Amino acid sequence: MQGPEVPVRVAVRVRPLLPRERLHNHQVCVRVIPGANQLVLGKDRAFTFDHVLTSKTSQDEAYSKIVEPLVHSCFEGYNATVFAYGQTGSGKTYTIVGGGNTDTITEEEYGIIPRAIKQIFSTIAENHNVDYTVLVSYIEVYMEELRDLIELETSSKDLHIREDENGNTGMGLKLKIMK
CATH class of the missing domain: 3.40.850.10 (Kinesin motor domain)
Structure with missing residues (x-):
């Protein structure tokens, strides 16, 4: 059952590192806060979305x-x-x-x-x-x-x-x- 009508919903999907990125020891620069629909960029820049999908989704x-x-x-x-x-x-x-x-x-x-x-x-x-x-x-x-x-x-x-x-x-x- 869906809640009240919302004209726009925003989802963010964190993609996994590509093989070439792993090869060059690149690091993921975002963290997903489980259950909060939040993404944290760097140390403290939090953004909230309707859906947050991790790299494992x-x-x-x-x-x-x-x-x-x-x-x-x-x-x-x-x-x-x-x-x-x-x-x-x-x-x-x-x-x-x-x-x-x-x-x-x-x-x-x-x-x-x-x-x-x-x-x-x-x-x-x-x-x-x-x-x-x-x-x-x-x-x-x-x-x-x-x-x-x-x-x-x-x-x-x-x-x-x-x-x-x-x-x-x-x-x-x-x-x-x-x-």
């Missing part, structure tokens, strides 16, 4: 805590958008798409997109007597320019960030499921 756990409830809400008539934000190398692609080579990726390594697609079409298959329309956009902001990662031929000049009358912003991975 599996892809499945990240999906089930953060995205699965959003997909359920789409089937209840709500729109959902997932933004992945962070600097290069922070783990966005790993979380969104998954780890490893796309030709050899295992189900355990699937990111949130393959998991969401599986959940969406499983739910649709379970409700075979209902007609659905699934609309998906996958937009990247890179160097202050928008790129459509589904329709690669789309010019960045044809993409716009829009805000509706309720203050909802349209971009990112966006799902809309209509009955």
Whole structure:
């Protein structure tokens, strides 16, 4: 059961050190405070989020805590958008798409997109007597320019960030499921 409606939730995921970082004896510069949804940077700079996922959090756990409830809400008539934000190398692609080579990726390594697609079409298959329309956009902001990662031929000049009358912003991975 979810609490009161919250328009935006923020989750942070601490990625594990990469092999090359371990090889060069790099150290993790953040600590997660268990049960407090807090991340501590350095010695004393604490930040609180709705969800804090440690470097040991599996892809499945990240999906089930953060995205699965959003997909359920789409089937209840709500729109959902997932933004992945962070600097290069922070783990966005790993979380969104998954780890490893796309030709050899295992189900355990699937990111949130393959998991969401599986959940969406499983739910649709379970409700075979209902007609659905699934609309998906996958937009990247890179160097202050928008790129459509589904329709690669789309010019960045044809993409716009829009805000509706309720203050909802349209971009990112966006799902809309209509009955």
